[in-house]
Amino acid sequence: MKKIMSIFFGLLIIFSFTTACGNSPEESNSEKGNTAVQEFDGNINGTLSAATSGGFMYSVGAVIGNVINKQDDSNLDVIEGGGIANLMGVNDQKFEYGLTFSQDIEDALQGRNDFDEPLEDFRVVAALYGxxxxxxxxxxxxxxxxxxxxxxxxxxxxxxxxxxxxxxxxxxxxxxxxxxxxxxxxxxxxxxxxxxxxxxxxxxxxxxxxxxxxxxxxxxxxxxxxxxxxxxxxxxxxxxxxxxxxxxxxxxxxxxxxxxxxxxxxITLIITHKDTPDDEVYFMLESLFDNLNDFKNLSVVFEDLDEDYAYENITGPIHPGAQKYFEDKGIAK
CATH class of the missing domain: 3.40.190.10 (Periplasmic binding protein-like II)
Known part of the structure; x- marks a missing residue:
């Protein structure tokens, strides 16, 4: 009996020790704030925040949405927004993609003007036009x-x-x-x-x-x-x-x-969250540049838009999926 009780208390002490040290799998994940890793299923489903309806930037967002929605079962909804609000919304994962301006990106990174603190969780996909x-x-x-x-x-x-x-x-x-x-x-x-x-x-x-x-x-x-x-x-x-x-x-x-x-x-740029799957961002860029005429038909503004322009005019941290795309095209190093 004493031997059984000794084993019981020994196991109890070991369990208490491991729990106190945070080695319980459930507690460890909770404390670290781990979330499920996003995976790309071959389609883009989400929201792109553009600008007020009727404006040029909203029209650009609509073209992006139309291009993506041509791809199999993808569904990218375009909503009204604004450059600063889009940065905040993408950073906080309120929507998956947004359009914003290069100067707002610099302010967001520094946490100044309209940004109370630096934004760290958005990434740039491509530059579009000036x-x-x-x-x-x-x-x-x-x-x-x-x-x-x-x-x-x-x-x-x-x-x-x-x-x-x-x-x-x-x-x-x-x-x-x-x-x-x-x-x-x-x-x-x-x-x-x-x-x-x-x-x-x-x-x-x-x-x-x-x-x-x-x-x-x-x-x-x-x-x-x-x-x-x-x-x-x-x-x-x-x-x-x-x-x-x-x-x-x-x-x-x-x-x-x-x-x-x-x-x-x-410069107006496309942004997304840092956790957006690399393959999804790569797929988005493939889709956009395979349908470049959709942009050129919208406006002469896009006369100079190509993969070189899209990469060379990026301001801020680039998404790894975009970096891989431009590397594969021989543009990025």
Missing amino acids: GYLQFAVRSDSDIHSIDDLKGNSLSPGVKGYSAEALAELVLNEHGLDYEDLSKVEFTSTADATNLMQDRHIDAISAMFPIPFSAYQELDTTLGIRILPIESDKIKALQEVNAGYMEMTIPAGTYSGNDEDISVAGS
């Missing part, structure tokens, strides 16, 4: 530079949006702020173009691919001119945020510009 910050005035306006905006009225876009934030930074680099203007209208691009059409505002700014259709319509009725942003000002912007780019609007894009002009801008 957005050009276009300060537009009427062709007959006496405003020929950003400095000339002082004392005049401006619509920089909706307050808090990426384009408005960049417009304010450009003003700041020229020693101006909103208080130096006669009036500031924080409104949509559609409303802003109407205000200019009716001559109720002197200048508008928006960040879109070129040629921007709303500006083309204004150019037809009024004639517009885009204000240049000097290279040294753009370099100063890049010191604030490496996601800002120097871009060139070719001569003749709008009637008021007969020479190439330099402006600031950013």
Whole structure:
């Protein structure tokens, strides 16, 4: 009997010791926060968050959704969103994919501006196209530079949006702020173009691919001119945020510009969560580039889009599945 009791207490002590040390499989997994490893079943099923309905970025998201939905049993739903919200949502796995801007990626990595802390769980799949910050005035306006905006009225876009934030930074680099203007209208691009059409505002700014259709319509009725942003000002912007780019609007894009002009801008990219299976991301890129004409049919913006562009313009941490895809294409090292 004593021998049996000794064995019993010995086993009890061993069990208590292993439990206290966290070696119980169930407790160990719970403490480490382990989750089931995602696996790719050959189809993409999920959600892509794009932008507000009717905008260009939403149309791009719709093309991506249509391309993916052609593939067997894949189903990628496209919803309304915004660059900053998309980063947060993908990072927190509220949806599987999103579209965002290069400058927002830099802010997210640093945990600044709209991000209370650094985001660590999103990864970049590919770069798609560039957005050009276009300060537009009427062709007959006496405003020929950003400095000339002082004392005049401006619509920089909706307050808090990426384009408005960049417009304010450009003003700041020229020693101006909103208080130096006669009036500031924080409104949509559609409303802003109407205000200019009716001559109720002197200048508008928006960040879109070129040629921007709303500006083309204004150019037809009024004639517009885009204000240049000097290279040294753009370099100063890049010191604030490496996601800002120097871009060139070719001569003749709008009637008021007969020479190439330099402006600031950013790149629109596809992002996903770091735990998205590598094979799924690889499959997405294969599908997109096998159907590249779907993008080119949407807009001339995608004239330069190819696998080189998609890789070379990536900002932020690339997803391993994307890295493998671009390596297999001989683009990435």
